[in-house]
Amino acid sequence: MTTLIKKNRLSNYIYSSIFLVLILLLSTPNFSVVIVLILFIVSLSYLIENRQSITLIKADYLFIIACASYFLAFIPIAIIDGSTLRYFDAPSRFLLSIPIYLLIRNMLVNQKLNFNALNKAIEYGAITGSMGALVIALYQVIIEGRPRVDGFLYSINFGYLACSLAFLGLVFYKGSSHKLINLLGFSAAIIATMLTLTRGAIFAIPVLLIMTLFFLYREIITAKKVLLFAVSISFISMLSYQFIPTFKQRIDYTTFEFKQIIQGDTAKSRSSGGRILLWGSAVEAFKSSPLIGETYHNREIISQRIYDHSKYKNRVLLAPRAHAHSQYFEILACAGLLGIFALFLYLMAPLVYYYYLFSKNKNNIFALCGFIFTTGICIFGLTEVLLAGNLISLYYAFMQALLIATAMSYHALTTQKSSQ
Known part of the structure; x- marks a missing residue:
């Protein structure tokens, strides 16, 4: 198959695939x-x-182990359960990224891929994808009259992915040859994210924005600019609250929920309160089986028991398979210590590695891109099991294969040149 593609240049096929x-x-x-x-x-x-x-x-080998760990961590509990292969749905997508990583790294080593072309494929792909997301979002809001945008997914997943696209593009803003288009793409993705009313993604926006701008412009940051930035963000937030009814309702509801949680009433705080209860249920499941976690069936029994003994009855606690609504608590409950170790390998380790590469060379834009991208996923995972979704898990694994290979190869190339 690659023999046929070679005639049309395999490198161009890779650029096109990333873009698409x-x-x-x-x-x-x-x-x-x-x-x-x-x-x-x-x-x-x-x-x-x-x-x-x-x-x-x-x-x-480390990349292969990290990708395989997500799959391997679920083998013991899947064997014990014996009634479903659902445990492997998302982890199996990680395995697909291994050959892709090896192809890209090998092509880079043999100088058959160009860093500038890879840069453009990611930047322009993210920008165009962001604009496409906004078109879908506006169609659903204006034409269909939906209160929350969901595209072809759930609104929560659409929000996380739109937010991720926004910062994938913005990272390249400083060195972009089309800064206005880059900014338009970023704005499009942010608007699309806001229209989903996904709180986990919306609250991540200022954090990721501050981090991205800091790493891009840290050498020219002054107290005056920081103050101006803070005032601008506050002003935009107030305008959004005043003139976007759905955004105002979401903020008001969030405030109401937290007041109820402080008062101990997790039933009136259906969404946030329900998540807290599910996290507690996940901890109990971990205590029950700390090494490999508990089966879905046993976790549902634990949640039912907590519900029966609760003063406030929040039916979110009775979610199918005791879905924990947090990547971290879900892995803790479903795969125990094995899962936590795997989580470190496929989520935390890349974050540390990207930061290390960027600290060694501030021009390694691929390392910065990987750091911001992975940070976003880490934040999104606080309130949703996003890597259990087949599309997001495949997207995450694919982007890690691409960004780790490029960031590492760029570091090796620049290190080699500086030593000559």
């Missing part, structure tokens, strides 16, 4: 998944055809 994955992510019903699957087949074919010339380094 980001464009189609939110503007189509899972078409980006098809692009990744095809790239997986191409990558596997390439690795088989060139197996004699491919040498794995330590970083490759």
